[in-house]
Amino acid sequence: MSKEITPRQQDYSQWYNDLVLKGGLADYSAVRGCMVIKPYGFTLWENMRDALDKMFKDTGHVNAYFPLFIPKSFLSKEAAHVEGFAKECAVVTHYRLKNDPDGKGVVVDPEAKLEEELIVRPTSETIIWNTYKDWIQSYRDLPILVNQWANVVRWEMRTRLFLRTAEFLWQEGHTAHATQEEAEIEAKKMLDVYAEFVEEFMAVPVIKGVKTESERFAGAVDTYCIEALMQDGKALQAGTSHFLGQNFAKAFDVQFLTKENKQEYVWATSWGVSTRLVGALVMAHSDDEGLVLPPRIAPLQVVIVPIYKGEEQKALIDAKADEILADLKTIGIRAKYDGNDNNRPGWKFAEYELKGVPVRVTLGARDLANNQIEIARRDTKTKELIHADGISQYIDGLLLDIQNNMFKKAKTYRDEHITQADSWDEFVQLLDDKGGFILAHWDGTAETENEIKEKTKATIRCIPIDDMGLEEGVCVLSGKPSKRRVLFARAY
Amino acid sequence: MSKEITPRQQDYSQWYNDLVLKGGLADYSAVRGCMVIKPYGFTLWENMRDALDKMFKDTGHVNAYFPLFIPKSFLSKEAAHVEGFAKECAVVTHYRLKNDPDGKGVVVDPEAKLEEELIVRPTSETIIWNTYKDWIQSYRDLPILVNQWANVVRWEMRTRLFLRTAEFLWQEGHTAHATQEEAEIEAKKMLDVYAEFVEEFMAVPVIKGVKTESERFAGAVDTYCIEALMQDGKALQAGTSHFLGQNFAKAFDVQFLTKENKQEYVWATSWGVSTRLVGALVMAHSDDEGLVLPPRIAPLQVVIVPIYKGEEQKALIDAKADEILADLKTIGIRAKYDGNDNNRPGWKFAEYELKGVPVRVTLGARDLANNQIEIARRDTKTKELIHADGISQYIDGLLLDIQNNMFKKAKTYRDEHITQADSWDEFVQLLDDKGGFILAHWDGTAETENEIKEKTKATIRCIPIDDMGLEEGVCVLSGKPSKRRVLFARAY
Structure with missing residues (x-):
């Protein structure tokens, strides 16, 4: 596969696909609309997930796990919800295959038909509120502040890597509260968490708002959202948080005994962000040479590339690289030394540029003799020679600077638009x-x-x-x- | 729900279910054979997952993500594999519902039938090897050391919480190698990783071995396993690692160019452990009072319970508890202070015993006056009065002692059997x-x-x-x- 990236101006859509495919983030799969998230892309998602997960836990939430399958009848219990999701869901109808009597393959066994079809979850409000019915009796059982990291399926007709895939990974928070006020505060709080995450980790500025009725989540009273701007001037919804009122509590008959000894329906929120954010990240920062990743979530923050002639120079540079690598790791920086002899420095420069590694350290024999090291930053494409002493501290500060600069640049563009x-x-x-x-x-x-x-x-x-x-x-x-x-x- | 646990001697199977349900680990769900993993159980799984994930990464593996769905025809490509999995898989046949013309609900839209049915993955060898075909051209692309954390579905007829559920969470490693020897070494290495994890984190002793032909994974050349013993004298397979030979490479035509410029089929391994391990953990250590969790993976390692009369004593104890809690957290111990006035100390004692919290700290006004603190350990059910100074260091050592003692106890029982x-x-x-x-x-x-x-x-x-x-x-x-x-x- 050629590593060449189609320029943005020429074909924005192809530019995006090139970045995702050639940057090693994801691949198409054999299953329509589903993608394979490759190790580099998945590490990026892990870094995003871990940062978000910590923010959820710091705000009092715990994780749990609910079934992948939802009985078909559950979907219908909330009128708007079924309207929103029935038209694009994967339906399990059978639970067994058998040998094809006419050939070598396997066919669905007609005798293994489910009594009630199961839907692969497009979102989990219904199965979760059916469960909450058992968990909630009195105000003492509230609030419930639960989040789930899961895969969901929505059978979209037109799909795009990360941005819109039939299966995607996400988190979905589902909280239950004794009062309307508390639920509304929760929905807004999680919107703030999302905004903070997207701005501070992804370096993408967002606008917080509320959706109009026709853009609301199917089953919500209010849908709050954060909206980001991509480099082609199109907006991207980066996260939503829903105040669900008592809609799902009523649909699944979830009532609780108040302090005043009355039966009342429970108030709800749900909120989610998905692997779609990876697509937003790619489109917000990248250029025609490749990905540009913000240091806080980049799988690799620093790469060290040697330039040498002969074994003697190589040995000196290897030793220096090991020393820098150890220093960087000590202060928690994700770094790698690429001493692979099979590839030339120029090839490596292009490769790590394509992959969006924020900082490249070039170790050349002549510079080292002068106790100097060349540092290149991905965001500004600038290079400078730095004194070799205290290089790890310098890089630590530089990563912060890059993070801030990327946000500033994206914000300037956004504000101008x-x-x-x-x-x-x-x-x-x-x-x-x-x-x-x-x-x-x-x-x-x-x-x-x-x-x-x-x-x-x-x-x-x-x-x-x-x-x-x-x-x-x-x-x-x-x-x-x-x-x-x-x-x-x-x-x- | 009564918190009483059926004694082991009376009904071992009911004892186990009581522990899982009343200990707050999991619930039955509305979907046949699928369970809900509750926050306490999920935190336990998270701790296990995080420890394993670190061990995988320390041995050079990276995570990725492959589609939930597998085209039906893929299963048939490896003869033993389809034989093993076709009889218990969930089959997606349609991608849309529509309003039931005769009623209020929704029905499967017959016009939205898939051309080829999709199987919800029971394991991912087929979809992954179909992908590896694109990733592997030459020996330079090898080895591939990839792991995936995912949900899988096997339509078991008889299910049990954690031990055998239709949907379960697991990790599946899928590696590709240039030589048979390297793949065999990998399969055995991962068995060692599993054994180390189960013994050192779960405190459950295991025996390493290889399966007979009839017990082998469907598609494997050799299946290595670790076997643990439960308290009823029954064995439990706690993890498996498979040397797959070239079976899947041949089924999906994955060849590579060797250093010697020849085309050869790639060698493979796969290896997995699942939420089944939670069931093993419960059955290996618990008693008739509830769960007994090993400190290294317990969601909560220490709980502090106050005993007081009146506000004045309460204020003193609260202050001391905050101090201890801060000290414990500083040294990385997962601790909680239960100062809830609604429940009596005796109720709390029983509750945390049921939940298997390794150490209980009881703060009583009289003891505090003597600068003493009562420490109770869950594993031995012993209590002692400890001088209040340096209590957090004492607890730190005690947690290690409990971890070791639990393993020793389980090993003694296992060796005797x-x-x-x-x-x-x-x-x-x-x-x-x-x-x-x-x-x-x-x-x-x-x-x-x-x-x-x-x-x-x-x-x-x-x-x-x-x-x-x-x-x-x-x-x-x-x-x-x-x-x-x-x-x-x-x-x-």
Whole structure:
């Protein structure tokens, strides 16, 4: 496979696929819409998962595990929920194969038909609330603050690596509360956790908001979201947190005895982020040479590449590399020495650039003689010669600097791509010419929202939670009054 | 739900279920054969998983993720493999539901039938080797040392919490090598990793061995295993590591260019342990009062319970508890203070005993006045008064002592239950009267193995790898010559 990356300007979509495939993050699989997450991509996901998991635990949550399968009848118990998920789910109908009487293969055994079909979970609200019914009797059993790391399946017709796959990995938090207020606070708290994670670990700036009714999660009262901007000017929903009201408690009859000795339905939230975030990460930072990964979650933070002639130089450089490697590992930096003789330095430079390793250390014989080391950073593509003493401390500071710089750069781009539009013509032109987020007035009706979507493919990404766009005006399409601007964009 | 545990002697099977359910490890679910792993049980699994994951990484392995679904035709490509798994797999046949025209629910949409059915993975050799075909061209691409943490489904007819469930969590290592020797070394190395983990973290002694042909993994050339003994004298297979030869490489046509420029089939191993280990842990150590968990993997290692009268005493004890808790956390001990006023000390004692918390610290006003603290250990049910100064260091040492003592106790029991039988009568009587492992001669034929199984329900657990039973003799059933004794037992 050629390692060449299609330039962004030439074909953005192919550029993205090249990065994912050639950068070693994932592969297509033999199963329609399902991908293989390769070791490099999975290590990246592990780093993201571990950071998130710690944040969940620090905010009082515990992990549990619920069945992969959901009885078909469970889906129907919440009306909006079944409407949202029934059309794209994998259905298990049989539990056995048998030898094909006519050939060498195997066929489904018609005698092993399930009495009730099972759905491969597209999300777990139903099976979890059916379980919570047994766990919750009184207010003493509340709150329940449970998270699950799991695989889920949604039979999407058009799939893209990481961004939209039939099977994907995610976490889904499912909490149960005694009061509406507590559940609403929880939903917002987890949105804050997501925003903090995406900004501080992934170096991707996000806007927090609430979805319109038509973009809400199927079964939610309110869906909060964080929205990020990709380099092609399209938005990407990076995480959602739902206030579910009492919808699932009512669907599964989960009541509790209050302190005042009354029976009440339990209040709920759910919240999730998925391997989709890997796609967001790739699209937010990478360039035409390859991935650019933020140090805090990069599988490899530093690579050391030797340049030498002959065994004598090699031995000196190997020794120095071992010393630096040991120092870096002592202070918790993920580093590797690539002393493989089969590949030339130039090949290695290109390879680690493609893989987005934040810092490259080049050990050359001549520099070492001067007690100097060349350090190249991936984000700015700059190089400098550094005094060899205290090199690990220098790199430690540099990694932090890269992390901050990547966020700053992404934020500058994002901020430059939040534009106000005050007329329909302006709205359409901005979308086509510049893209990005458009802050515009909307009359609050689903009809207008839908008409805008049909005309331009732009959707309301969110109604910002903070005061962004908080001023009265008139709808760009209908001219009817509007209390505040909302955030439009074309989106992934 | 009553917290009472059925005594082992009365009903061993019910005792086990009581421990799992009342100890808060797992629940039955609405889906046949699938369980819910509750937070306490899941934290235990997380601790086991994290320790194993570190051992895998320390031995050079990386994690990846492959699809949940396997095309039906893949299963048939390896003859023994399909024979082993086709009879118990969940089959996805459709990808959509639609509203039931006759009612309120949803039904399978007959128009959304898959062209080829998908199997929910019972194990991933086939989908992985189909992928490795793309990853491996030359000897430079080898070895591949990949592990996957995943859920798998085997439609077992008779299920038991943790021990045998339709869906379970596990890890499956899948490695690819250039030579037979390297693959065989890998398979044995991972068996050693499993043995080390089960003995040193779970405090359960194991015997390493190799399976007979009829007990081999479907598709393996050799299946290595570790076998543990439960308190009812039945054996439990705690982990397996398979040398797969070139079987899957041939089935999926995975060849590589050797250094000598020849095309050869790749050599393979696979190895796995599952949530079944939680069941083994429960059955190996627990007693009639509840779980007994080894400190290294216990979700909670120390619980502090206050005993007081009035607010003044409470305030003093709270302060002391906070101090101890902080000290324990500083040295990395998982500890909790249960100052909940709603429950009496006696209730708490029983609760944490049931949950198997290794160390209980009781803070009483009178003891504190004497600068003393009561420490109770779960494994021996002994209590002692300890000087309050340096209590955290004392507990640190005690946890190590408990870990070692639990292993020693389990090993003593296990060693007492390895018995030699030299005649058929002796064999049968030992099985019925004492149980445990029986070292007996076997003539090496599948016929005899099968006849013994049918007559006694005992199977050959393994042919030990070391010199256990390494002496010539005659088969207990057939009287034919035998080169060495093998290990029989009734098993889970």
